[in-house]
Amino acid sequence: MxxxxxxxxxxxxxxxxxxxxxxxxxxxxxxxxxxxxxxxxxxxxxxxxxxxxxxxxxxxxxxxxxxxxxxxxxxxxxxxxxxxxxxxxxxxxxxxxxxxxxxxxxxxxxxxxxxxxxxxxxxxxxxxxxxxxxxxxxxxxxxxxxxxxxxxxxxxxxxxxxxxxxxxxxxxxxxxxxxxxxxxxxxxxxxxxxxxxxxxxxxxxxxxxxxxxxxxxxxxxxxxxxxxxxxxxxxxxxxxxxxxxxxxxxxxxxxxxxxxxxxxxxxxxxxxxxxxxxxxxxxxxxxxxxxxxxxxxxxxxxxxxxxxxxxxxxxxxxxxxxxxxxxxVYGTDGGSVTEFITRGRQTTRGNNLYLIIRFWDGRPDMRLADLTTRVKGVTLLTTGQELAFQQNGDELWIHGLPREAPTRLFPVIRVECEGKPEANQWGRERLWEGDPARVADWARLRGTSVFADGAER
Structure with a gap:
């Protein structure tokens, strides 16, 4: 076979x-x-x-x-x-x-x-x-x-x-x-x-x-x-x-x-x-x-x-x-645990999630949504610098990023997790994918009308 x-x-x-x-x-x-x-x-x-x-x-x-x-x-x-x-x-x-x-x-x-x-x-x-x-x-x-x-x-x-x-x-x-x-x-x-x-x-x-x-x-x-x-x-x-x-x-x-x-x-x-x-x-x-x-x-x-x-x-x-x-890259297990196309690509290996940054915006803070696994540490692999981070539920904030991209190609951030990196429903189901009910629930938080405040007239 x-x-x-x-x-x-x-x-x-x-x-x-x-x-x-x-x-x-x-x-x-x-x-x-x-x-x-x-x-x-x-x-x-x-x-x-x-x-x-x-x-x-x-x-x-x-x-x-x-x-x-x-x-x-x-x-x-x-x-x-x-x-x-x-x-x-x-x-x-x-x-x-x-x-x-x-x-x-x-x-x-x-x-x-x-x-x-x-x-x-x-x-x-x-x-x-x-x-x-x-x-x-x-x-x-x-x-x-x-x-x-x-x-x-x-x-x-x-x-x-x-x-x-x-x-x-x-x-x-x-x-x-x-x-x-x-x-x-x-x-x-x-x-x-x-x-x-x-x-x-x-x-x-x-x-x-x-x-x-x-x-x-x-x-x-x-x-x-x-x-x-x-x-x-x-x-x-x-x-x-x-x-x-x-x-x-x-x-x-x-x-x-x-x-x-x-x-x-x-x-x-x-x-x-x-x-x-x-x-x-x-x-x-x-x-x-x-x-x-x-x-x-x-x-x-x-x-x-x-x-x-x-x-x-x-x-x-x-x-x-x-x-x-x-x-x-070498020996990785595939990636894209969460939606990341607005910044770059992801790969995983064991308990590590790698953020390969195609678009470096020079801002000191980065938000990674929808990661549910607890994070132990974050490193800017390009320089070896350990980065500060905060994790609130399924939202991870990474702090202390340099203004200038540390490499002409793609900087990489390694996120070390307590287990295999996993995502919530939003991380698993991307644009044009999954159950549309989740999108409706998300939109409903704003309201239901076409007006700016979402309120019905």
Whole structure:
């Protein structure tokens, strides 16, 4: 039984590293970086396949330094990484026995996957691999089993063999990210069987939900041409893309770009600022059914193998913030105990409630409504300063806040409670939610009429 099929989801011990990590680095890199127009340039601009292959085979990124990448990732606060072993263009970033269209057989003469896994593992990061089902070069993938049963079987066997090769030759793999199912489905791909074989090779592996819809498991339905093939039941974790959407019954990970739109290196792309990226991490940690979510934040290295300076600058700034405030993100249990959107976000861990302040107003006092658990102490985590507080019923006042924000990013206040932080009805039920009778009772305190004093005329 998969996690989402159960009524209540408890994170297995073997996967607790994932919720403790919260923050992963996605790496989209391949010969498409030479074009500087995104990882899907071959299809989106329907380029000539032969010319693309010639350029891919000549690609030789002499500045690829996985040890520097891994060091930068650790300093940026990432706890795991996911590397594109093969994207939709079919070029393989490892020494595959099943094709010569690879970094090992062509100009670089290097196994980029091996170098990546060894370097990132050495820095203490968990290892993830991305693999695309689709290969734009192969007609049989698009003709499918109905039109070309013999050709399709060769393609399917090739896909399965490569996945098992990746899980056999590179040590312990913690995280596996499939992508690009369209126009096939899980039954065509026999992805359920492949997952069983993957678990035999890597018993602790986390496998994502992009396995295609299955008539046996989901009831077949088209994925609307999106291509991801997200399954409602198959896979250990959900993968909302470009959005942060919580799943209640399995782990989930929002994959996001550091730029405006595209995943691989793009010349002239616009970059999101560090506070926007950090907010995505905090929102992911805040959301989710008791276990929160993860952020898989992407970088597209340059064609010659370097991390873009814009990414490094933003990544290291967030890393410095995490060195001080990491307890409000790593290993948290989800948050948003009370309504807090007017100031920022919340996370929890054990008996602690963390107030992540997106909007610092410079006032010395802050009111937190609707927290019913008794408070033992309040600390401005950013500076270590203990703050005075008063608690009257479900109203908490925090005093002594500095006028200037103590960090360029988000200050964090830790509220230590006597038990797990809990809220009253107003804290549990938010705007547009819950029983409207509570709103009517609240409004009735003012009166019942449209006049300023609420009195009937």
């Amino acid at each position: 998969t996690a989402i099929q159960s009524q209540a989801f408890t994170v297995p011990d073997k996967w607790k590293w994932f919720t403790e990590s919260r923050y992963g680095m996605f790496i989209h890199w391949g010969p498409y970086a030479q074009y500087g127009r995104g990882e899907q340039v071959l299809f989106r601009e329907h380029l000539d396949h032969k010319e693309y292959a010639e350029q891919a085979c000549a690609w030789n990124p002499e500045h690829y330094d996985p040890e520097l990448w891994a060091y930068t990732a650790r300093k940026a606060g990432f706890k795991y990484a996911c590397f594109t072993t093969r994207h939709h263009d079919g070029y393989c970033m490892w020494d595959s026995s099943y094709t010569d269209y690879s970094s090992a057989k062509q100009a670089p003469q290097r196994d980029f996957v091996r170098e990546y896994t060894e370097a990132f593992r050495k820095e203490g990061l968990r290892i993830g691999l991305y693999y695309s089902w689709i290969d734009w070069r192969l007609p049989a993938y698009f003709d499918g089993p109905a039109k070309d049963p013999e050709g399709w079987e060769k393609v399917r066997a090739y896909l399965h063999a490569q996945v098992k090769e990746l899980l056999t030759n590179y040590g312990k793999i913690d995280h596996f990210f499939f992508d690009g199912v369209w126009p096939r489905n899980a039954d065509d791909l026999q992805s359920v069987r492949l997952v069983e074989e993957m678990r035999a090779l890597q018993p602790d592996i986390l496998i994502n939900n992009r396995l295609g819809y299955s008539a046996a498991h989901d009831g077949y339905r088209a994925d609307g041409g999106v291509g991801a093939g997200d399954s409602d039941t198959l896979g250990d974790f959900g993968t909302p893309e470009h959005v942060i959407h919580a799943e209640q019954k399995r782990l989930w990970e929002s994959c996001q770009v550091t730029t405006w739109r595209l995943w691989s290196h793009v010349i002239g792309e616009r970059w999101r600022p560090a506070d926007v990226l950090l907010d995505m991490l905090c929102e992911s940690a805040e959301k989710g059914g008791g276990h929160g979510g993860n952020l898989l934040l992407n970088v597209g290295p340059t064609a010659d193998g370097q991390l873009p300076p814009e990414f490094v600058e933003r990544g290291l700034e967030i890393g410095r913030w995490l060195e001080v405030h990491g307890e409000a």
